[in-house]
Amino acid sequence: MILTQEQEMIRDAMRDFSRERLAPFAEAWDRDHTFPREALKELAELGALGMVVPEQWGGAGMDYMSLVLAIEEIAAGDGATSTIVSVQNSLACGIPNRYGNDAQKEQWLKPLAKGEMLGCFCLTEPHVGSDAGAIKTTAVKDGDEWVINGVKQFITTGREADVAIVFAVTDKAAGKKGISCFLVPTTAPGYVVGRIEEKMGQKASDTAQILFENCRVPADALLGEEGQGYKIALSNLEAGRIGIASQCLGMARAALEAAVKYAHERETFGKPIFEHQAVNFRLADMATQLEAARQLVWHAASLKDAGRPCLKEASMAKLFASEMAEKVCSDAIQIHGGYGYVTDFPVERIYRDVRVCQIYEGASDIQRLVIGRALAD
Structure with a gap:
């Protein structure tokens, strides 16, 4: 392309x-x-x-x-x-x-x-991740207000956000069709930042546990129709997965560029390690995998722009790019040797940052599940 x-x-x-x-x-x-x-x-x-x-x-x-x-x-x-x-x-x-x-x-x-x-997306709960239909947070109508109670987990920008997109059960008997979606100001009484998670990486991005303690919002905070929440939650999977795949490209590229630079500067046995075939071949494989992932991401994005379904392609892009990125970042550390393991060089931070990409916006096995189902259709 x-x-x-x-x-x-x-x-x-x-x-x-x-x-x-x-x-x-x-x-x-x-x-x-x-x-x-x-x-x-x-x-x-x-x-x-x-x-x-x-x-x-x-x-x-x-x-x-x-x-x-x-x-x-x-x-x-x-x-x-x-x-x-x-x-x-x-x-x-x-x-x-x-x-x-x-x-x-x-x-x-x-x-x-x-x-x-800034906004945040409140779907995941302490015991509910991939199975979005099993959430326990509730929203009960009280006059011209909704009262929300529950706990949300691993919420990106949960502390810094101005508004939260919150999913809650409004009809317990209706299963997945009983979930609704709300726009909740983070200044609303009852919106409580329970804690900020201490993470392996991406430490500049806050990941919060959010408590909803009799959190009251007006009736017009309902986004879409009542009972439409599950559909809304799943509707942006394509865009979200394409986005995460894209960040995998960026982090992997940064690690590759750092590794190439170091390989030109570091000398062993009288020449830069870039000229040693073992290192050169490793870099060649890293660059090839990165470019293959980029083409998958671009293809999914082009389908999205054309208004065509691309859930399978978005899942393929996210799966391949996230697993590629961890491997490329690991190889970048290996090329740096001991220096790759210390904070003097950026590759250890990039590796820590990229690892979560195989987990959020649908773990790798969920992507495989989606792709496998598409093959069965």
Whole structure:
């Protein structure tokens, strides 16, 4: 696939921003657990927080391929920032853009797409991950309000967000058709940040446990129709998985570039290790796997832009890219030798950041399940 001139310009602009405003600070943000709020404001000014939202609702009105390119470049600078940006685009903006009414779009989507607000996606619970239909959080109608009670787990931007997209059971007897979706301001009484998780990587992106303790929201906080929540939760899987696959490309590319640079600088037996066939072949395999993953991601994005179903292709891209990225980052550490294991070089941080990509937005085995079902149809 050949990029358009506009897409190349977007990629290049994001690459320049990432190299100047993300990569130099990524190590400190990771060490100090610093949320990159200023960098996000600058990304918002570039239109990166609502890229595929129509201009009418404050977005940049671009295509998914442009979003893929932007996320790859952001991830090459800092994996944690790319996760925040991916969630903001695919979930926080994507869901109200598709299911919100005009009043909800005016109140929430516009500021989200402009980056004036940040959003989070509250589906996962302490004992409910892949089986989204088994959530226990409830929302009970009380006059002209909904009262939400429950616990959500592993919520990206849960502490820093301004609005939460929350899934709760409104009809226990209806099973999956009894789940509804709500737009909940994080300032609402009863929205409580229970704790911030201590993670292996992506420490600049907060991952929170959120408690809903008699959290009251007005009746018009319901997003879509009552009982439509399960459908809404699954509807953005394609975009979300394409987004995570894109960040895998960026982190893997950053690790590869670091490994190539080090291989040219480090000398053994009288020559740079790049000239040793064992190292050179390893780098060749890394580059090949990265490019193969990129083509899968671009293909899924092109199908999305064409309005064609791409759940299988998005799952393939996410599965292959996430597993590729861990292998490439591991190989980058190996090329660095002992220095790859210490914080003086970026590859140990990138490896820690990329590992979770095989877990969130659908674990690898879930992707295989989706692909396998598609083959059976």
